[in-house]
Amino acid sequence: MRPLRRQRMAIGLFLLFGSAITLGVVLFALQENMDLFYEPQKIVGGEAPIAKRIRAGGMVEVGSLAHEPEGLAVSFVLSDLRGSRFEVRYQGILPGLFREGQGVLVVGQLDASRVFYAKEVLAKHDENYMPPELLDMGEDS
Known part of the structure; x- marks a missing residue:
């Protein structure tokens, strides 16, 4: 795999992982504060x-x-x-x-x-x- 392609894949995985964590935190906060x-x-x-x-x-x-x-x-x-x-x-x-x-x-x-x-x-x-x-x-x- 070429270095540029590997770098793009790493950035994409990092963004995907970060988005999943952010979504999880938001959903947890909403669940705790929803009456x-x-x-x-x-x-x-x-x-x-x-x-x-x-x-x-x-x-x-x-x-x-x-x-x-x-x-x-x-x-x-x-x-x-x-x-x-x-x-x-x-x-x-x-x-x-x-x-x-x-x-x-x-x-x-x-x-x-x-x-x-x-x-x-x-x-x-x-x-x-x-x-x-x-x-x-x-x-x-």
């Missing part, structure tokens, strides 16, 4: 994985919100309004828009008893929402 979304029906039906970080969305059932007397622990029931419901437990300060009857998105893990332990709670709002600070600025004018 799949599950509806309440799928969580109750046992389709959601246990002890794996997932997202779930639904409506907070009216009358289900319970605050612990000590600390920031809260629990509530998330429903899809079609009969599927599950308990969510959260330790922290709830978002300002959080209320019963409101849509929320929770990020966390299910345990073996199908209780969802949320690490993050995001409250949904409609397109007409305006933060209180902006409302106050509008009244001052």
